Amino acid sequence: xxxxxxxxxxxxxxxxxxxxxxxxxxxxxxxxxxxxxxxxxxxxxxxxxxxxxxxxxxxxxxxxxxxxxxxxxxxxxxxxxxxxxxxxxxxxxxxxxx
Numbered sequence: 001x002x003x004x005x006x007x008x009x010x011x012x013x014x015x016x017x018x019x020x021x022x023x024x025x026x027x028x029x030x031x032x033x034x035x036x037x038x039x040x041x042x043x044x045x046x047x048x049x050x051x052x053x054x055x056x057x058x059x060x061x062x063x064x065x066x067x068x069x070x071x072x073x074x075x076x077x078x079x080x081x082x083x084x085x086x087x088x089x090x091x092x093x094x095x096x097x098x
Contacts, residue, residue: 045078052081059088063095 053073060067073081 049074049078049081052078052085055085056081056088059085059092063088063091 053070056073057067057070073084076084
């Protein structure tokens with residue numbers, strides 16, 4: 001009877017350890033997936049910001065206005081950059097339609 005009890009305890013410990021290992025493995029997989037998704041989103045946003053900054057500086061040069069420093073533009077959020085781009089594009093359209 002003692003051996004059966006010891007075997008049951010070992011079996012239960014083995015099952016708990018296996019469950020723990022499986023949980024850790026699943027957690028690592030979930031973490032990698034979440035990290036990849038987060039990285040892609042951050043990369044897309046950073047790429048959009050970079051593109052807006054380049055476009056703003058190009059439009060400013062075309063309009064013969066002072067070209068903003070890149071650091072100054074990086075202090076703005078994406079919505080502000082998009083608004084500035086739209087304003088500059090409208091100024092260019094108005095200039096060329098006159």
